[in-house]
Amino acid sequence: MWLKRYLAFGPNRPLWAFLADALLANNTPASENSVPMDIRTNCYLQSWTTSTSPCSSQPTDLLKMIKTGQKYGVRIEGLAFDRNILRDMPIWHHIFADPRIRRLTNSSASNCLRLKHNLQTVGEAEDLAAPLIRVNGIQLQHRFNGQCECRDCIEIQELTECEHPHHCMLRAQELLDTLPPKWDPRAEQPADYEGNFTNFSVSQEENIFDYRLTTAGDLSDLFRVFTDKDHTPANETFVCNGELITVATDGSCINNGQDTAIAGAGIYFAKDDPRNKSLKLPQMAGGTKLTQSNQAAELLA
Numbered sequence: 001m002w003l004k005r006y007l008a009f010g011p012n013r014p015l016w017a018f019l020a021d022a023l024l025a026n027n028t029p030a031s032e033n034s035v036p037m038d039i040r041t042n043c044y045l046q047s048w049t050t051s052t053s054p055c056s057s058q059p060t061d062l063l064k065m066i067k068t069g070q071k072y073g074v075r076i077e078g079l080a081f082d083r084n085i086l087r088d089m090p091i092w093h094h095i096f097a098d099p100r101i102r103r104l105t106n107s108s109a110s111n112c113l114r115l116k117h118n119l120q121t122v123g124e125a126e127d128l129a130a131p132l133i134r135v136n137g138i139q140l141q142h143r144f145n146g147q148c149e150c151r152d153c154i155e156i157q158e159l160t161e162c163e164h165p166h167h168c169m170l171r172a173q174e175l176l177d178t179l180p181p182k183w184d185p186r187a188e189q190p191a192d193y194e195g196n197f198t199n200f201s202v203s204q205e206e207n208i209f210d211y212r213l214t215t216a217g218d219l220s221d222l223f224r225v226f227t228d229k230d231h232t233p234a235n236e237t238f239v240c241n242g243e244l245i246t247v248a249t250d251g252s253c254i255n256n257g258q259d260t261a262i263a264g265a266g267i268y269f270a271k272d273d274p275r276n277k278s279l280k281l282p283q284m285a286g287g288t289k290l291t292q293s294n295q296a297a298e299l300l301a
């Protein structure tokens with residue numbers, strides 16, 4: 001539960017969690033020495049690791065917290081994420097970025113981003129790189145040279161004392177390009193197609209199936225326990241055409257609670273509809289034996 005509160009990003013994050021951030025960032029194995037201190041935000045959101053060795057100077061309570069997280073498979077998991085979440089992620093050493101992002105961190109172009117622009121998040125990188133975007137093949141105001149005097153370049157120079165905004169925009173773009181589409185706010189996301197879910201109204205006996213893949217909320221909503229680290233869910237876009245289909249489903253179990261129990265479920269669309277189905281609960285799922293029971297049958301349904 002300490003870990004859950006530690007990962008409670010957002011306005012109600014406890015003060016000690018910020019202290020823990022600093023301690024975890026300071027106590028890292030020698031292999032992380034090349035990771036600049038100023039980019040070490042959080043080792044659950046970034047690819048640097050903190051010490052888990054009992055010989056390190058890591059405080060015992062934090063060691064316990066980290067070990068508990070490892071034991072129960074706490075990590076980021078989900079099919080798709082709201083753009084606010086994608087933009088709130090730290091850009092430096094982003095945990096899902098291509099490993100080449102680690103090399104991009106230590107270079108003079110990145111030093112300007114880190115130290116002058118104070119660039120920290122994916123969203124800030126996206127905003128900085130935005131003037132590079134061409135609309136229908138036409139470059140907007142920004143000119144691709146060191147002498148550009150567009151509004152963005154002038155504002156960047158005034159706010160950050162950066163002397164070469166164009167270079168820094170290119171580097172921000174390069175950093176974003178290390179993100180897989182699922183984590184890139186510039187890419188199409190399932191949220192773009194999911195429609196306005198709350199718009200549907202239904203009668204009392206019906207439950208609306210929440211078809212959305214997108215995790216909304218903030219960074220704390222990304223974490224799951226009991227995850228399988230070898231499994232990464234695919235991100236397939238589901239297109240909602242705004243049409244409602246009513247389907248009846250139910251599960252049941254014969255000889256519930258006995259050794260001879262057999263569980264199954266039915267799906268009913270309409271009379272003689274080819275999509276109608278009856279299903280048996282499998283004996284095994286992914287190496288785990290499934291108990292034939294009423295509850296399992298209802299879940300199957």
Ligand SMILES: [Zn+2]
Pocket residue numbers: 109112113162163164168
């Ligand atoms: Zn610079």
Ligand SMILES: [Zn+2]
Pocket residue numbers: 131141142143148149150151152153154
């Ligand atoms: Zn410009």
Ligand SMILES: [Zn+2]
Pocket residue numbers: 112113116117162163164165168
């Ligand atoms: Zn700069």
